[in-house]
Amino acid sequence: METVFERTPTFKDCPTHYCPGCGHGIAHRLVAETVDELGTRGRTIGIAPVGCAVLAYDYLDVDMVEVAHGRAPAVATGMKRTNPDKIIFSYQGDGDLAAIGTSEIVHAAHRGEQITVIFINNAVFGMTGGQMAPTTVLGQVTTTTPLGRKAEGEGYPLQVSELLAVLPGAIYIERCAVHKPAEVRKAKKAIKHAFQLQVDGAKGLSMVEVLSQCPTAWRMTPAEAVEWVDKEMTKVFPLGRLKG
Amino acid sequence: MCGNEALAEAAIIAGVDAYFGYPITPQNEITAYMSRRMPEEGRVFVQCESELAAINMVFGASATGKRSMTTSSSPGISLMQEGLSYLAGAELPAVVVNVMRGGPGLGNIAPAQGDYFQATRGGGHGDYRTITLGPSSVQELVDCMGLAFDLADEYRMPVIILADGILGQMMEPVVLNGEKRWPKREPPAKDWALTGASGRKQNIVRSLWLKEGVLEELNNKLHRRYKQIEKNEVICEQYEVDYAEIVVVAYGVAARIVRGAVTRAREQGIKVGWIRPITLWPFPTEQISKAAEELKVFLVVEMSLGQMVEDVKLAVAGKAPVLFFGRAGGAVPTVEQVLETIRQLTIPEKR
Numbered sequence: 001m002e003t004v005f006e007r008t009p010t011f012k013d014c015p016t017h018y019c020p021g022c023g024h025g026i027a028h029r030l031v032a033e034t035v036d037e038l039g040t041r042g043r044t045i046g047i048a049p050v051g052c053a054v055l056a057y058d059y060l061d062v063d064m065v066e067v068a069h070g071r072a073p074a075v076a077t078g079m080k081r082t083n084p085d086k087i088i089f090s091y092q093g094d095g096d097l098a099a100i101g102t103s104e105i106v107h108a109a110h111r112g113e114q115i116t117v118i119f120i121n122n123a124v125f126g127m128t129g130g131q132m133a134p135t136t137v138l139g140q141v142t143t144t145t146p147l148g149r150k151a152e153g154e155g156y157p158l159q160v161s162e163l164l165a166v167l168p169g170a171i172y173i174e175r176c177a178v179h180k181p182a183e184v185r186k187a188k189k190a191i192k193h194a195f196q197l198q199v200d201g202a203k204g205l206s207m208v209e210v211l212s213q214c215p216t217a218w219r220m221t222p223a224e225a226v227e228w229v230d231k232e233m234t235k236v237f238p239l240g241r242l243k244g
Numbered sequence: 245m246c247g248n249e250a251l252a253e254a255a256i257i258a259g260v261d262a263y264f265g266y267p268i269t270p271q272n273e274i275t276a277y278m279s280r281r282m283p284e285e286g287r288v289f290v291q292c293e294s295e296l297a298a299i300n301m302v303f304g305a306s307a308t309g310k311r312s313m314t315t316s317s318s319p320g321i322s323l324m325q326e327g328l329s330y331l332a333g334a335e336l337p338a339v340v341v342n343v344m345r346g347g348p349g350l351g352n353i354a355p356a357q358g359d360y361f362q363a364t365r366g367g368g369h370g371d372y373r374t375i376t377l378g379p380s381s382v383q384e385l386v387d388c389m390g391l392a393f394d395l396a397d398e399y400r401m402p403v404i405i406l407a408d409g410i411l412g413q414m415m416e417p418v419v420l421n422g423e424k425r426w427p428k429r430e431p432p433a434k435d436w437a438l439t440g441a442s443g444r445k446q447n448i449v450r451s452l453w454l455k456e457g458v459l460e461e462l463n464n465k466l467h468r469r470y471k472q473i474e475k476n477e478v479i480c481e482q483y484e485v486d487y488a489e490i491v492v493v494a495y496g497v498a499a500r501i502v503r504g505a506v507t508r509a510r511e512q513g514i515k516v517g518w519i520r521p522i523t524l525w526p527f528p529t530e531q532i533s534k535a536a537e538e539l540k541v542f543l544v545v546e547m548s549l550g551q552m553v554e555d556v557k558l559a560v561a562g563k564a565p566v567l568f569f570g571r572a573g574g575a576v577p578t579v580e581q582v583l584e585t586i587r588q589l590t591i592p593e594k595r
Contacts, residue, residue: 041442063439063448065304075301078301079305103296
């Protein structure tokens with residue numbers, strides 16, 4: 001029988017701690033496939049965030065470091081500047097990158113650091129139980145917006161990709177999703193392109209934002225969560241290439 | 245060369261691969277110096293967006309096995325405490341220089357020693373220590389640089405050099421490449437470093453340990469290492485302690501003032517000596533405890549309202565009186581003030 005699909009070697013064969021219906025597993029696999037397809041496992045260093053993906057090193061079989069909340073782009077800067085031959089990527093959630101870590105991501109992009117950022121946007125702080133994130137959409141109920149997010153006093157959803165796209169140091173920014181197979185394929189292409197730029201020595205930061213479903217914090221079934229990404233989230237966070 | 249520039253060049257001689265800095269007075273000469281010299285040497289210099297970023301860039305470079313450092317002054321060092329805690333938890337070497345200024349808050353830009361607690365107690369969250377060196381001359385600042393990198397690598401932990409605005413700004417003759425005061429140590433192999441998992445299993449640098457009991461194991465391991473450091477790495481200088489009735493304890497620039505005051509007091513026939521800790525952690529507890537065996541009076545002089553004095557009291561353990569004289573807020577005690585304080589001390593009757 002012909003094998004048409006198999007686990008890519010850099011994606012470890014182990015049980016997952018992610019909830020049923022979570023998008024992290026898919027995004028992890030896309031990163032692992034990319035590393036294997038580019039043949040860069042031996043010179044790749046990954047940075048795990050604070051949040052649900054803090055244990056990313058349990059699944060991705062590359063050298064990895066775990067860092068303080070939001071600081072991954074600064075850590076990545078320290079790594080890449082001292083190791084220009086290595087492929088450095090950070091994997092960060094929206095609590096990590098869009099709240100506490102805005103300074104670090106903006107300035108890493110601003111300096112044109114030659115790193116790759118995988119930005120997982122699920123519109124909440126997942127790990128801590130589903131609080132409002134800067135990316136939470138208006139009206140969305142979270143544990144800290146029990147009546148739904150209001151623009152007044154709580155702000156509008158923060159569109160980090162659009163924000164970074166105006167910086168000359170950010171050379172490639174694309175927003176993808178992993179809620180249906182066609183989008184997963186597009187996300188894979190984008191992630192591979194972002195890594196490829198770094199492998200080619202392109203002068204600047206590449207980032208792929210991945211809209212990811214979080215059924216647990218959204219208080220939805222996995223099927224409802226997929227639907228919500230499709231109908232609601234993509235309205236606020238339109239998919240597509242923003243830069244490069 | 246001012247102290248700031250001398251320490252920067254000493255770091256280059258010590259083999260620093262990367263320097264990450266953010267402007268703050270009174271240590272700006274370091275960052276300016278490094279911005280020119282590091283690229284000349286083909287090494288890394290980055291002016292960061294914040295001290296938070298600086299310490300995390302140090303973290304990143306260090307995680308790949310490179311020698312890296314940052315420098316700042318008191319308010320900036322406060323911002324770095326998060327990173328220092330993570331460095332300690334992840335067992336990463338790093339060198340951080342604090343050219344102390346007056347505080348709390350924005351304080352002022354005058355020299356002070358108010359960050360002693362922060363430096364010697366860990367400073368950030370969690371159960372950890374940082375080796376802290378307190379040089380008292382530009383030459384010693386230079387000598388401490390090589391030692392700091394060696395200690396950081398050997399014990400896989402952050403090392404702080406606690407200088408102050410006077411040392412940073414002062415010009416003194418220095419020998420940069422002379423005979424090493426503390427012999428260079430062979431750096432241990434960094435087989436834990438993140439270099440890309442080529443032909444080996446993946447390396448992970450982390451500080452999160454959720455499984456029951458695992459973090460306590462790490463805490464215990466660090467504790468054993470700290471005990472080892474306390475046993476092996478104490479450095480302090482003493483002068484005429486054996487024959488003294490009064491022992492003055494001071495570090496850094498304050499110790500230079502004390503030296504002047506003690507010399508003059510001895511000319512006046514007062515039996516006084518001094519102890520100068522160079523490692524503030526590990527603290528010379530044993531040396532001070534030994535001096536306290538014979539009944540003496542201890543006087544601690546600091547450019548704060550009393551921080552190291554607590555360590556002296558712990559070492560003396562009630563065996564002798566411990567008195568204190570200090571100036572804070574960027575004020576520097578004068579030789580005359582210290583001399584007068586020594587003259588006023590009452591020597592207890594020998595039993």
